[in-house]
Amino acid sequence: MKICILGGTGNMGTGLTVRWALSHDIFIGSRSRERAAEMAERLRRLAVGFYQDQMEGSITGLENADAIKASEVVVVCFPPEATIKAVTDLRGNLKEDQILVSTVVPMRRRDKLFYFNSLGGEKGEKSAAEAIQELVEPTPVVSAFQTVPAAYLNNIDAVLNLDVLLAGDDEVALSIVSRLVRDVANLRPLKVGPLMNSKFIEAITPLLLNAAILNGLHDPSIRIVPWMPTP
Amino acid sequence: MKICILGGTGNMGTGLTVRWALSHDIFIGSRSRERAAEMAERLRRLAVGFYQDQMEGSITGLENADAIKASEVVVVCFPPEATIKAVTDLRGNLKEDQILVSTVVPMRRRDKLFYFNSLGGEKGEKSAAEAIQELVEPTPVVSAFQTVPAAYLNNIDAVLNLDVLLAGDDEVALSIVSRLVRDVANLRPLKVGPLMNSKFIEAITPLLLNAAILNGLHDPSIRIVPWMPTP
Numbered sequence: 189m190k191i192c193i194l195g196g197t198g199n200m201g202t203g204l205t206v207r208w209a210l211s212h213d214i215f216i217g218s219r220s221r222e223r224a225a226e227m228a229e230r231l232r233r234l235a236v237g238f239y240q241d242q243m244e245g246s247i248t249g250l251e252n253a254d255a256i257k258a259s260e261v262v263v264v265c266f267p268p269e270a271t272i273k274a275v276t277d278l279r280g281n282l283k284e285d286q287i288l289v290s291t292v293v294p295m296r297r298r299d300k301l302f303y304f305n306s307l308g309g310e311k312g313e314k315s316a317a318e319a320i321q322e323l324v325e326p327t328p329v330v331s332a333f334q335t336v337p338a339a340y341l342n343n344i345d346a347v348l349n350l351d352v353l354l355a356g357d358d359e360v361a362l363s364i365v366s367r368l369v370r371d372v373a374n375l376r377p378l379k380v381g382p383l384m385n386s387k388f389i390e391a392i393t394p395l396l397l398n399a400a401i402l403n404g405l406h407d408p409s410i411r412i413v414p415w416m417p418t419p
Numbered sequence: 420m421k422i423c424i425l426g427g428t429g430n431m432g433t434g435l436t437v438r439w440a441l442s443h444d445i446f447i448g449s450r451s452r453e454r455a456a457e458m459a460e461r462l463r464r465l466a467v468g469f470y471q472d473q474m475e476g477s478i479t480g481l482e483n484a485d486a487i488k489a490s491e492v493v494v495v496c497f498p499p500e501a502t503i504k505a506v507t508d509l510r511g512n513l514k515e516d517q518i519l520v521s522t523v524v525p526m527r528r529r530d531k532l533f534y535f536n537s538l539g540g541e542k543g544e545k546s547a548a549e550a551i552q553e554l555v556e557p558t559p560v561v562s563a564f565q566t567v568p569a570a571y572l573n574n575i576d577a578v579l580n581l582d583v584l585l586a587g588d589d590e591v592a593l594s595i596v597s598r599l600v601r602d603v604a605n606l607r608p609l610k611v612g613p614l615m616n617s618k619f620i621e622a623i624t625p626l627l628l629n630a631a632i633l634n635g636l637h638d639p640s641i642r643i644v645p646w647m648p649t650p
Contacts, residue, residue, distance in 0.1 A: 301612045301613075303612075378630040378634050380626040381625075381626075384534075385534070385625075387622075389626065392619065394616075398612040398616070399609040399610070399611050399643055402610040403610060405609075408644065409644055412627065413580070413581065413639065414636055414638065
């Protein structure tokens with residue numbers, strides 16, 4: 189597929205770019221075309237070095253608007269505080285038959301711990317994915333990847349034996365994004381219901397970070413485990 | 420320790436009772452002393468049969484008020500819709516130096532999926548643990564065990580290779596409950612911050628149930644997994 193990564197010069201974006209470039213055409217968007225092209229070249233070299241002649245995808249750097257227009261799926265990897273303004277500025281380039289993926293985790297740090305911090309303001313209690321959905325209607329939004337640590341994704345040697353929780357209201361969009369999750373080896377997509385559940389997916393990330401801080405874990409993520417009777 | 424299980428005739432309560440009876444004195448509370456005594460006798464036989472002469476704890480059935488007074492730690496396993504009334508009725512029996520553990524998951528089913536459903540009402544958005552804390556001040560509340568399926572706990576043969584997320588504002592109470600989590604073999608306690616984070620622990624359970632319904636899993640629970648580089 190043709191996939192646009194917005195905020196692709198950040199950690200999450202670079203990891204997804206390299207992972208997907210095995211079989212997909214990735215368009216890294218940036219406000220600066222030069223910056224996008226430099227990043228694309230750096231990641232392209234990394235991907236080609238790793239995948240060698242197995243690589244069927246590509247990595248191209250473009251200005252944000254051009255990257256969106258070139259793509260079927262648009263993945264938003266902005267920092268939470270920049271998300272609303274950036275999506276508002278760029279939504280005019282989106283079409284109804286595209287799919288937007290939100291990986292955004294709205295949280296803030298207070299003292300030494302992290303807390304979910306709605307982009308909808310104090311009263312709104314809204315998830316980032318729902319706030320984005322309101323901005324980009326009628327393009328469907330799927331919430332995904334929040335609990336996958338960027339450090340895992342970016343270590344191309346790392347085996348990602350993890351679960352990715354997905355929320356969304358559009359079944360076709362959910363199926364396509366589930367497939368994209370599976371295209372990262374060993375990631376398992378798990379649908380958990382409509383987009384209104386995204387808040388509780390997004391809120392798992394501050395819990396994981398706090399678990400790491402308070403219990404001495406490193407880059408924690410989640411795996412949903414089944415019933416395991418003893419043999 | 421002396422542990423009171425309220426709502427102990429339900430699934431979660433029976434599982435915790437049998438697991439802890441290896442080394443703790445359990446007081447099952449019920450509105451009816453007879454019903455509590457019958458349940459206690461049934462679980463006592465099960466525990467003695469499994470632990471044999473290793474069993475150092477005990478299981479006793481009492482009326483709710485007497486079970487609370489006999490205990491250092493009080494574990495609330497009521498169904499969500501019964502919780503506020505039951506805790507309001509019983510809180511007069513609690514003392515400041517006791518610890519209350521909330522395992523309550525406030526959720527409702529709509530169509531075929533589950534949704535977090537605050538006990539604080541539509542606007543409140545409060546967790547069950549916070550609602551209980553307001554009722555029982557100054558007794559400290561610790562939130563725990565929500566993501567452990569009752570079916571796991573009740574199958575005494577099952578190896579519980581799971582994580583239990585803990586939230587609470589009282590460090591001493593958190594340490595004691597962490598220890599009680601460890602006293603169930605293979606459960607790992609992970610603190611994730613103050614009681615205000617309990618909402619996001621409680622909200623994981625409907626996500627897990629939806630993941631089960633939509634993806635064909637059975638009795639799903641969570642395990643926090645660390646960074647796993649390939650060798």
